Amino acid sequence: MSSSCCRAFGGWLAGCGAATAVLASVIQTFLMIASGGDIARLAGTTVALLPFSFLTFVAVCFLTAIPALMVIWLAELFHARSVVFFGCGGGAVGAFCITLLAPSSAIWIAGLGELFVVAGFVAGATYWAVTREDLGYSR
Numbered sequence: 001m002s003s004s005c006c007r008a009f010g011g012w013l014a015g016c017g018a019a020t021a022v023l024a025s026v027i028q029t030f031l032m033i034a035s036g037g038d039i040a041r042l043a044g045t046t047v048a049l050l051p052f053s054f055l056t057f058v059a060v061c062f063l064t065a066i067p068a069l070m071v072i073w074l075a076e077l078f079h080a081r082s083v084v085f086f087g088c089g090g091g092a093v094g095a096f097c098i099t100l101l102a103p104s105s106a107i108w109i110a111g112l113g114e115l116f117v118v119a120g121f122v123a124g125a126t127y128w129a130v131t132r133e134d135l136g137y138s139r
Contacts, residue, residue, distance in 0.1 A: 083129075
């Protein structure tokens with residue numbers, strides 16, 4: 001039981017890291033385009049982005065703790081073992097979080113909502129990859 005809880009916690013942290021990486025990579029892509037090939041400028045903005053990425057990770061952990069726990073509980077209740085279940089559950093958590101942060105339809109029209117759904121899906125798939133041994137899969 002203790003090993004399962006530790007693995008679930010580690011999976012959740014890995015999922016938070018994966019969601020942070022998705023969000024930060026979009027910003028990094030815009031920075032690469034804006035740098036116009038200037039490597040020094042790109043490196044400077046990348047270093048300046050590190051504190052933002054850390055704060056994003058903390059915010060993702062804070063916002064997703066209870067919704068992710070609910071997805072994990074539902075998976076246990078329904079004996080769900082599929083990466084699709086956890087990915088879609090993570091996407092739903094991402095949609096919930098962006099709706100909670102900015103309850104405006106403009107967020108969805110601008111595409112930011114979809115970005116959070118993708119980040120959540122990646123987080124859910126990452127959770128599944130870390131915990132799949134406990135879910136009945138062997139590595």
